[in-house]
Amino acid sequence: MNWSQLFSSSIGKKIVMALTGIFLIIFLVVHCYVNANVFFPNAQENFNRAAHFMGTNLLIRVTEIGLFAGFILHIIQGYKLELQNRSSRKSRYAVNAGNKTSKWYSRSMALLGTLILLFLIMHLVHFWVPSRFGGLTEVQYGNDPIVFHNLYAQMQDTFAPMWVVVVYILGCISLSWHLLHGVQSAAQTLGWTNKKYTSIIKSIGFGFSIIVPLIFALMPIFIHFGWELNLGSLTLLF
Amino acid sequence: MQHYTMNLKLKVWRQQNSKSEGRFEVYDVNDISSEMSFLEMIDVLNEKLIKDGGDSIAFDHDCREGVCGMCSMVIDGRPHGPWQGTTTCQLHMRAFKDGDTITIEPFRANAFPVVKDLMVNRGAFDRIIQAGGYISVNTGNAVDGNAILIDKQNADDAFAAAACIGCGACVAACKNASAMLFVSAKVSHLALLPQGQPESKQRVAGMIAQMDKEGFGSCTNTYACEAECPKEISVMNIARLNREYLQSNLGS
Numbered sequence: 244m245n246w247s248q249l250f251s252s253s254i255g256k257k258i259v260m261a262l263t264g265i266f267l268i269i270f271l272v273v274h275c276y277v278n279a280n281v282f283f284p285n286a287q288e289n290f291n292r293a294a295h296f297m298g299t300n301l302l303i304r305v306t307e308i309g310l311f312a313g314f315i316l317h318i319i320q321g322y323k324l325e326l327q328n329r330s331s332r333k334s335r336y337a338v339n340a341g342n343k344t345s346k347w348y349s350r351s352m353a354l355l356g357t358l359i360l361l362f363l364i365m366h367l368v369h370f371w372v373p374s375r376f377g378g379l380t381e382v383q384y385g386n387d388p389i390v391f392h393n394l395y396a397q398m399q400d401t402f403a404p405m406w407v408v409v410v411y412i413l414g415c416i417s418l419s420w421h422l423l424h425g426v427q428s429a430a431q432t433l434g435w436t437n438k439k440y441t442s443i444i445k446s447i448g449f450g451f452s453i454i455v456p457l458i459f460a461l462m463p464i465f466i467h468f469g470w471e472l473n474l475g476s477l478t479l480l481f
Numbered sequence: 482m483q484h485y486t487m488n489l490k491l492k493v494w495r496q497q498n499s500k501s502e503g504r505f506e507v508y509d510v511n512d513i514s515s516e517m518s519f520l521e522m523i524d525v526l527n528e529k530l531i532k533d534g535g536d537s538i539a540f541d542h543d544c545r546e547g548v549c550g551m552c553s554m555v556i557d558g559r560p561h562g563p564w565q566g567t568t569t570c571q572l573h574m575r576a577f578k579d580g581d582t583i584t585i586e587p588f589r590a591n592a593f594p595v596v597k598d599l600m601v602n603r604g605a606f607d608r609i610i611q612a613g614g615y616i617s618v619n620t621g622n623a624v625d626g627n628a629i630l631i632d633k634q635n636a637d638d639a640f641a642a643a644a645c646i647g648c649g650a651c652v653a654a655c656k657n658a659s660a661m662l663f664v665s666a667k668v669s670h671l672a673l674l675p676q677g678q679p680e681s682k683q684r685v686a687g688m689i690a691q692m693d694k695e696g697f698g699s700c701t702n703t704y705a706c707e708a709e710c711p712k713e714i715s716v717m718n719i720a721r722l723n724r725e726y727l728q729s730n731l732g733s
């Protein structure tokens with residue numbers, strides 16, 4: 244037994260899916276936290292400062308490369324897994340048990356992943372491409388000499404048409420379903436589940452899969468309508 | 482429950498051998514008693530087919546009491562039919578009502594080639610067992626059952642895993658035709674006991690390598706296997722198998 248076998252065997256492939264999946268979950272948490280600035284007063288400056296930090300910090304730029312690698316590994320391995328699994332039953336059943344014995348979203352991870360991927364490409368074109376390759380307006384705040392990319396204005400432009408907001412919400416719904424299966428599946432693949440922990444893991448997975456995509460979905464809505472959440476002194480770190 | 486009789490329409494998969502194309506044939510069966518088992522109902526149909534000079538429907542069966550795991554078939558999309566925790570031989574016709582149409586197919590998986598009609602070759606399971614699903618001991622007098630102390634919980638879990646009858650319903654139910662529930666039961670009932678420890682690393686590595694070679698799919702944790710297993714083997718065994726596999730790889 245060696246490492247290459249660990250990653251080429253059926254369980255090994257699942258371990259790659261689970262590890263990259265968890266890595267993507269960590270990314271989601273960070274991404275969600277930084278973007279949550281858009282909900283609060285003074286959103287433009289706070290969000291642009293946070294985005295500036297994320298875009299210039301060396302550690303974060305290095306992690307970004309890891310993030311792309313993680314995505315690519317997850318996607319390639321995901322499609323390979325799906326194709327191999329489909330081809331392990333050449334003759335199909337005339338009648339299927341369907342939802343009686345498993346959840347539809349558990350059976351549709353590649354489909355949901357594909358929807359997320361399509362969303363992701365559009366999302367990168369909206370924000371990542373202009374912030375890396377130019378096309379954003381610039382702003383300065385007070386006496387601060389730093390010139391910031393006005394990514395916030397880019398969001399306002401992007402989310403001005405309602406249909407873009409709707410597409411983003413659909414993307415978040417796909418993500419929610421992907422995670423509803425994915426979180427507990429990753430835990431099971433890594434062998435963390437047992438009689439005691441399974442119900443706790445499933446509850447955490449369920450909560451995460453609803454709450455995080457919901458927060459993401461609220462962002463384009465807030466920006467489209469120009470809402471802000473005034474909770475007095477409560478704001479984010481940035 | 483009241484006894485009743487029923488007339489049914491059966492759509493049955495007929496296939497000459499593993500090479501030929503299969504197709505569905507439709508048969509009428511009449512005056513079936515609600516007290517009959519599902520296999521007895523097929524027996525009635527086969528008697529009639531033979532009397533009419535036709536070819537009887539081939540299906541596997543042996544014990545007809547839910548312990549041998551031979552009676553593989555998919556009934557209306559469900560391996561071993563609609564009842565939970567039940568083999569086909571223990572399924573009774575009171576699960577159906579007069580006028581029902583029942584679709585009967587073989588277990589479908591590349592690793593389980595059809596021998597004829599509803600019969601499949603589950604030899605792949607035997608080869609997985611040969612790849613590590615055993616312990617090597619010198620035989621002799623039986624040792625005192627209490628000579629080796631075993632944690633109660635482990636003993637119970639091992640016993641529950643050992644209930645697997647190797648029927649293959651987990652493979653038939655899985656959208657990926659994965660054999661993980663079967664392999665996890667066979668790894669678990671040895672991994673939980675002290676006698677299984679010395680060979681635990683080779684066991685899990687060998688069995689998984691053989692499982693992959695036989696052409697079963699990867700597990701994607703949909704848990705359809707657990708829902709269909711006639712012995713209600715828990716997917717917690719799959720988590721244990723994953724742990725054993727990781728340990729076997731990281732440890733060497």
Ligand code: HEM
Pocket residue numbers: 257258260261262264265267268271317318321322324325349352353355356357359360363421422424425426428429430432700701702
């Ligand atoms: C932010 C984006 C994403 C996150 C957080 C995420 C998360 C996860 C997690 C946690 C799993 C479970 C791993 C396991 O079953 O062991 C998973 C599985 C999977 N993901 Fe993703 N994923 C994302 C994007 C994608 C994309 C873009 C695809 C495109 C194809 C994809 C395809 C799959 C597939 C096919 C599986 C395997 C399903 C299974 O094993 O049941 N995912 N994902």
Ligand code: SF4
Pocket residue numbers: 550644645646647648649650651652662663666709710711712713714
């Ligand atoms: S795990 Fe259950 S369904 Fe699978 S072979 Fe064993 S008894 Fe049959």
Ligand code: FES
Pocket residue numbers: 541542543544545546547548549550551552568569570571
């Ligand atoms: S014939 Fe033995 S389990 Fe059904």
